[in-house]
Amino acid sequence: MQESMSNVYNAKMPEIVVQKYGGTSVGSIDRIKEIAKKIISSRETGKLIIVVVSAMGNTTNKLLDITKQISNNPSKREIDALLTTGEQQSIALLTMAIQEYGHSAISLTGFQAGINTVGDNCNSRIFEINYDKIYELLQQYKIVVVAGFQGINDLGDLTTLGRGGSDTTAVALAAKFSCPCEIYTDVNGVYTIDPNIFPSARKHEVISYDEMIEMAKLGAKVLDKRAAALAKKFDVPIYIAKSDGTEVGTFIRRRDLVEENSIVGIALRQDLISIKLSNITADEVLNVIDGFEGMGVELISVHTVLEDDEKISVFLTSTKEYTSIIEKVEDKLKKRLKGLKIKSNSNLTQLSVVGDGLKNQAEVFTKIFKTLRDNDINYKTITSTDTNITFYIKEQENYKAINSLVREFNL
Amino acid sequence: MQESMSNVYNAKMPEIVVQKYGGTSVGSIDRIKEIAKKIISSRETGKLIIVVVSAMGNTTNKLLDITKQISNNPSKREIDALLTTGEQQSIALLTMAIQEYGHSAISLTGFQAGINTVGDNCNSRIFEINYDKIYELLQQYKIVVVAGFQGINDLGDLTTLGRGGSDTTAVALAAKFSCPCEIYTDVNGVYTIDPNIFPSARKHEVISYDEMIEMAKLGAKVLDKRAAALAKKFDVPIYIAKSDGTEVGTFIRRRDLVEENSIVGIALRQDLISIKLSNITADEVLNVIDGFEGMGVELISVHTVLEDDEKISVFLTSTKEYTSIIEKVEDKLKKRLKGLKIKSNSNLTQLSVVGDGLKNQAEVFTKIFKTLRDNDINYKTITSTDTNITFYIKEQENYKAINSLVREFNL
Structure with missing residues (x-):
């Protein structure tokens, strides 16, 4: 609005x-x-x-x-x-x-x-x-x-x-x-982790708009991210609960009214596909991205990496539902761009540790690395900002990864 | 409009x-x-x-x-x-x-x-x-x-x-x-009788708005009566046919552009219920009718007959789909109006012979009576206007009645 x-x-x-x-x-x-x-x-x-x-x-x-x-x-x-x-x-x-x-x-x-x-x-x-x-x-x-x-x-x-x-x-x-x-x-509020995925997750009594927006952006489904951002903009008090009303849900409030959580929780985005396209010239990059978006593929993230003076690699992530369209686009691109190399990985989970406490990143970052390593979990790529640390893991390692992080960060 | x-x-x-x-x-x-x-x-x-x-x-x-x-x-x-x-x-x-x-x-x-x-x-x-x-x-x-x-x-x-x-x-x-x-x-035009009921019915190449309106009013389902009346009012040329387009359908035109049929056909309204309510005072008549209409019962016809100086009988017809509501209304009315007598008949068919030729009624009227009698068909009541002769028969006699009239009037 x-x-x-x-x-x-x-x-x-x-x-x-x-x-x-x-x-x-x-x-x-x-x-x-x-x-x-x-x-x-x-x-x-x-x-x-x-x-x-x-x-x-x-x-x-x-x-x-x-x-x-x-x-x-x-x-x-x-x-x-x-x-x-x-x-x-x-x-x-x-x-x-x-x-x-x-x-x-x-x-x-x-x-x-x-x-x-x-x-x-x-x-x-x-x-x-x-x-x-x-x-x-x-x-x-x-x-x-x-x-x-x-x-x-x-x-x-x-x-x-x-x-x-x-x-x-x-x-x-x-x-x-x-x-x-x-x-x-269908869930009773905002949890540290989606309780449909990890039933022993802890429910927040209250969180801030910013925390909710961050969780929603990174895949938490309990409230849409645009709705959360709109609530922040117009200072709309939100209450999220189950419709049966048997249990108190979660309030979402202005930051100054909320005691912020150092770590709000873990947001998951499952059923992802990663596509790595390499050996592309700078002129071709936009064509490649348009090739997917023009066919209606929703791209969750787009990263480009300069390989050498001339060639670029593009890393895209999307979701399982676009698998067949993605394959069609890949076939088209291969015909059009000689030398293009494509590598896709399916069944990926994007796992984000979310919270204001991550401003003190170095320590948390190290703790996450150590936790994953100690538990033999393979992560693919990792990104971090002031408010989240995000990495990709294989779907079959979801439970092990969540469980180890829950223990380590007391979620 | x-x-x-x-x-x-x-x-x-x-x-x-x-x-x-x-x-x-x-x-x-x-x-x-x-x-x-x-x-x-x-x-x-x-x-x-x-x-x-x-x-x-x-x-x-x-x-x-x-x-x-x-x-x-x-x-x-x-x-x-x-x-x-x-x-x-x-x-x-x-x-x-x-x-x-x-x-x-x-x-x-x-x-x-x-x-x-x-x-x-x-x-x-x-x-x-x-x-x-x-x-x-x-x-x-x-x-x-x-x-x-x-x-x-x-x-x-x-x-x-x-x-x-x-x-x-x-x-x-x-x-x-x-x-x-x-x-x-789903039918290929306007027939002398609904071909779903009587497959050997004859299809009209062209009929007038008035003929179509009369057929529709009396139960022909091929075109809605309000639509037919609107077409007449604004002189809209209508063509009715099957959507597969394999056969020529029926045109509906202004009366002066059409050679009118002396008898257009037979219109049927099936699955009717007749209700006779007797021993009612004049004050109570509207209450009785409102009793049915207020509960959403669609009344196809309402006739009142003065029995003596004080008492009136009301004849109503409706359709099978309202059976359970009709029974409820009857129960209510019996409780409220002491002395009320109710007699219902279900599975009735209203059969109308339709056409401009009926202006010369006496002859056709006699012919219909004779045809029904010769074929041992019991009719219940009979009404007639310039353009139709209508009577009620028991559903099981539908085919015999239609067949005898088709032969007699060459439909």
Whole structure:
């Protein structure tokens, strides 16, 4: 959203809260009914509620699969026209469920909610929210159920915000209405390591926006990185928890309100592919990168290394889902660039140790090296910044690596 | 649409045609691909094409079934928010398929196509079409794929047009652009009797709007009655055929351009229930009718008969799908109105002989009576107007009745 975006604030109105429910929370009609009851119990505390929902379960992936029967490269505008039906169905069904339990509610698609976007289809950004309609409905004490992940651009085309887009919708609405944002998901908060991967990970009671952004950037899935950055920008208090509400989750706050963790945790990005392309001239480098990006391959990192006066090597990482496209691009590039050498590695994990304590890098760096070596773990490359130390390991060594680091750093 | 609706006409533009494809035509991805090719071959004749599509197969009914898991009486606004996703999915997929075959195309939902409606949700009417967007896209030689059955009202709510609504969308667009409308469906035109029920029925090459309206009103499903009436009002030439295009279909034209058939055919409405409620006071009649309509029971006909100075009988007909609601309403009414007597009959068929030739009723009336009697067919009640003679028979006598009338009237 734009820096200039103005907030809505009316001191006479009751407290407002945005609640976001992800795909698994609305994965079945029974789950939708449970969520409806939960929303009503929040409403009954006197708060005004804006609900943001994703499409039911894996609807979005199912719809994408259908398009593959028609085209390998369907128009992004039409993909968005198709995908936006997913959230539209969930908002209608959730609204019906809330109404069935006797509360006043209304569904709004992205365009009805005034969510205006800019940028390409399938990867648009929220530019502004025309909040009049939501504001008016809240004043009528209605529970307002908004479709996440979607909006409308100035051509009147339906758009989507890319992966994690519903988080962004929720945080943007909370920013607009100067209110807190509760994100309900399938884990109970922010952990030192994704508990789906490492069940004995420790849960944070509170972390800072910066820590969350860093974790999200490096692969933590609990909150989208764009949503986390937006929350920081507009100072939106976030609370992340499981939708069943049995356990306290994690609060995300401004840095000055949080006792920072020296190490926040370990972020993982699994199922990676690394591609090393060598014997390339400087003129050819952009062609090589465009060759992948032009075919829609999402590149997680791009590094170039000067081999000698003339030749350059390019190191790319992407994810398993692009395997077949990557192979096609590699074949094309080999035909076009004589002398090109390609080496790919699949089943890699990117493992990042994240935290403000890494400003004192030398010591931690040494400790990590030593831990990996002592545990016979092979790492491929390693990078480091003020806030993270990142390396690649073979997938089969994930557990051993995490376990040794958890012991060493007391995570 | 309003009488005041102005037409778009630009002599410089190539010929425009609206093509409508029903649910079975877009029932699978393979069918969608076939339709895409057919549309492209029309475009390649030089015409500009507006396509109107329904939801895929029985998507609409499936979505309605899901709502029943949530509520017996869901909000009509939310039903429409849910149902409109059906056509939105078909337009996106069909557009992708057309693009995949190398043609320029774009999808428009009801609101994007400027289809403004008035009236209740689930049963709205097209009030006006803001044609600017479609017009602009046609000028770019794009195939414009519009979602049938849906629009938007002045509250910004998504709306649907009720059963047969996609036909209405197609005819309304053809009226707006002063162009012909081709309706592609699962039968090859308008027959003297629905060929799905009576395969040896005769196909009309051409019939008048009035004949089509009368057939549709009395149950012929090939074209929606509101669409037929709209076509008459704006003089839209209609062509109805199978989407495979192997056989010539039926043209529907102005009365003065058509040699009218003395008898157009037999229209059937099957799976009816008749309800006779007797021993009711005049004050109670409206309560009784409201009892059914208020619970959403669609009443096909309502007749009242004065039994004596004080008591009235009400004869209602509805369809099988409302059986369980009808039984509930009957139970409620019995408790509330002492002395009320109810007699219901299910599995009835309403059989109408339709045609302008019926203006000379006496002769045809006598002939029908005689035919039914000679063939031992029991009819329950009989009504007649200038253009139809209608009676109710038991479902098991359908074939015998149709067959005897076909022989007698040479249908």
